[in-house]
Amino acid sequence: MSMILANASCVAIDGRALIIEGQPGTGKSSLALALIETGAQLIGDDGVTLDTKGDRLIAAPPPRIAGLIEVRGVGLVTLPTTSAPVALAIVLTEDAPRLPEGPSEASWCGITVPRLALYPDPATLPLRTRWALRQHGASVNPCG
Numbered sequence: 042m043s044m045i046l047a048n049a050s051c052v053a054i055d056g057r058a059l060i061i062e063g064q065p066g067t068g069k070s071s072l073a074l075a076l077i078e079t080g081a082q083l084i085g086d087d088g089v090t091l092d093t094k095g096d097r098l099i100a101a102p103p104p105r106i107a108g109l110i111e112v113r114g115v116g117l118v119t120l121p122t123t124s125a126p127v128a129l130a131i132v133l134t135e136d137a138p139r140l141p142e143g144p145s146e147a148s149w150c151g152i153t154v155p156r157l158a159l160y161p162d163p164a165t166l167p168l169r170t171r172w173a174l175r176q177h178g179a180s181v182n183p184c185g
Contacts, residue, residue, distance in 0.1 A: 044092040045149060051084035051100045052076050053125035057181050058084055058100035059174055060147075060154075063133030067161045070111045072133070075167040077110075082123040086110040091127070091149045097181060098127040098152040126181035127154050129174050133161040144177045155179055 050061040050069040054076065061069045070086050077083055088103040101124040102108065108119045130147045137158035144155035155177050159169055 047089050050086045051089040052081040053123050054081045057128035058125040060130040067133040083120045093150045100127050128178035128181050130156040132158045
């Protein structure tokens with residue numbers, strides 16, 4: 042096992058973890074919060090623990106900031122957390138292609154997962170993120 046702490050936000054949707062990467066100010070926390078408002082569960086905001094379990098990459102809350110999410114202009118809010126196998130990583134970037142040929146790959150702890158770049162448009166980003174997970178997310182067995 043080779044546990045690491047990744048500088049990303051992460052939520053679980055239907056038992057599959059979605060890692061949200063991007064430069065500061067691109068909207069990682071805002072996207073996580075929008076997804077949580079529509080049924081996702083928080084794993085970590087601005088930090089996620091990644092570890093292996095068999096051939097799965099598991100995302101879990103980081104101990105020091107577990108349950109905390111920044112709501113810009115409001116402050117830190119405490120929410121329940123979960124852990125889940127990673128199905129997809131997205132990168133919020135203004136350089137995202139409009140019509141990608143498919144996802145690239147990201148690797149943590151020796152396990153590769155699909156990675157897709159998305160343009161950080163707040164109006165449609167939560168919807169496009171859910172579609173990215175449906176279209177490009179890896180199938181995973183639930184934790185347990």
